[in-house]
Amino acid sequence: MTELFKIQGEMLPAVTAITILLATSFPDFFNSLAPSAETISLPLMQVFLKNP
Numbered sequence: 001m002t003e004l005f006k007i008q009g010e011m012l013p014a015v016t017a018i019t020i021l022l023a024t025s026f027p028d029f030f031n032s033l034a035p036s037a038e039t040i041s042l043p044l045m046q047v048f049l050k051n052p
Contacts, residue, residue: 023030
């Protein structure tokens with residue numbers, strides 16, 4: 001994923017912090033994205049947990 005978005009490894013914690021800051025600052029906006037994220041996350045967790 002980092003190669004796809006051209007993010008260097010050391011930038012990943014900064015991007016994570018920015019994402020958490022935005023989600024905390026604008027919960028109403030990001031709350032509308034939660035149902036779609038849950039739909040996507042379930043199959044992805046199954047794939048990643050099945051193939052260690």
